[in-house]
Amino acid sequence: MDLQEFGAIAAVVVAAVGVPAALVVGRWQMKAAIRAAEQSSRAGFAQAEASYRAALDAVRAEAANTHSQWRRGLRRDAYTALLLAVHQARTAGRLLTEGSVEDRASRGVFPAQRTALAAARIATQEAALVVSLEGPEQPAVKAEALVHRCERFIDVRETRAEVDEAAHSIRAARAGLAVDDPLSEFVEATDVVKAQIHVYPDGSAALETELRVRSSPSQIRDLQDTAFTTLMQIPRSLRKQGMTFLHASLRHPDLVREEWQGTDAQLLDAQEEFLAAARAVLDGNSTSQ
Secondary structure: OOHHHHHHHHHHHHHHHHHHHHHHHHHHHHHHHHHHHHHHHHHHHHHHHHHHHHHHHHHHHHHHHHHHHHHHHHHHHHHHHHHHHHHHHHHHHHHHHOOOHHHHHHOOHHHHHHHHHHHHHHHHHHHHHHHHHHOOHHHHHHHHHHHHHHHHHHHHHHHHHHHHHHHHHHHHHHOOOOOOOHHHHHHHHHHHHHHHHHOOOOOHHHHHHHHHOOOOOOHHHHHHHHHHHHHOOOOHHHHHHHHHHHHHHOOOHHHHHHHHHHHHHHHHHHHHHHHHHHHHHHOOOOOOO
C-alpha cells in the first residue's frame, strides 16, 4: 500500500469518526440551548406573574380603600341624620313648653310644634333604622337607646304642653263666670287638690297609693272625688281639657320635676354615648368595622 492509499484510508476513518462526534456535540449544544430557553421562560413567567400579582394587589387595595371611603360616607350620613333629627326634637320640645302659656297660645305654638315633634319622632325612628342597617353593632345599639330616650323626651314635653293648653282653655272659659258656676267650682276644687298635694308630707309613691287604695279615709282622695264630680257638670266641650287639668293636678310635684329634668339629662347622655360610638367608627378606632 502506497502513501496515497494510506492517506485515503485515514481520511475515510477521520470522516467516519468526526460525523458522529459532531452529532453528539450538536445534540449537547441543542440540549443546553433548550435548557437555557426553559430557564429564561420560567424566569420570565415568574416575573410576569409577580408583576400581575402586584398589579392585582394594588387594584384590590385601591378598591378596598374606595369601598371603605364609600361605606364611611354612608355611615357618616346616617349618623348625621339621626343627630339632626334628635336636635329637631329637642328644639321643638323646648319651643312647645317654654314661655308663658298665653304667649304660646296666641302665637299658635302648640299646633305648630306638635307637628314638628311628630315629624322629629318619625325622623329619629327612620334614621335609627338606617344606622342599624349601616352598622356596625356599637353605634346601632347606641342609636336604639338614643331613640328610646328621645321618644321619652317627646312624650314628657307633649304631656306638659297638653296640660298647659288645657289649663289655659279652662281658665279662659271660666273668666267672668259666677262663683257658683259649675266650671268655677271645678277650677276651685282642682286648685284645692293641687295645693294639698304640693304640701303632701310623704313621697310620690305614697301619694299614688293613697289615691288608688280606698280601704282607709283620705282627705286627698275626697278632694279628688269632689273635683271629679264637678267636672261632670261643666260643658261637655270642655270635659276633655278638664280631665287633663285634673289629672295633672293630682301628680306629686317631685315626680313631675324628676321626670322633667331626668328625660332631658338622659337624652343628652344618650346623645353623647352615640356620638362617641360614631366617632370611633368614623375615625377607624372601632373594633367592629
